[in-house]
Amino acid sequence: MLSFLIFGKIFWMALTIEEKKKIIKQFAQAKSDTGSPEVQIALLTSKIKKLTKHLKEHKKDVHSRRGLLAMISKRRRLLNYLLKRDEKRYKKIIDSLKIG
Secondary structure: OOEEEEOOEEEEOOOOHHHHHHHHHHHOOOOOOOOOHHHHHHHHHHHHHHHHHHHHHOOOOHHHHHHHHHHHHHHHHHHHHHHHHOHHHHHHHHHHHOOO
16 A cells, blocks of 8 residues: 655555445456456546545646546556456446546
């Protein structure tokens, strides 16, 4: 878990193990599924939300902004892949995560 101290505040940049388990359990296609597009998209969305919140407070954090753009691009590619493979699953993940 990555954390750092800025002006007396602790920022958690990474997802905790509990958060990851909860997301995986919610979006997994099978019991041992951790790598399906739905799970990957959900994990990326959670990371994107955390990083967006961080960047609202720290507008000059260019390195984190670059990482955010990379995550958004990766999520977009996964969504495009899922749309080509199975439009029903694509619409389901978009609706459940409220993205798109």
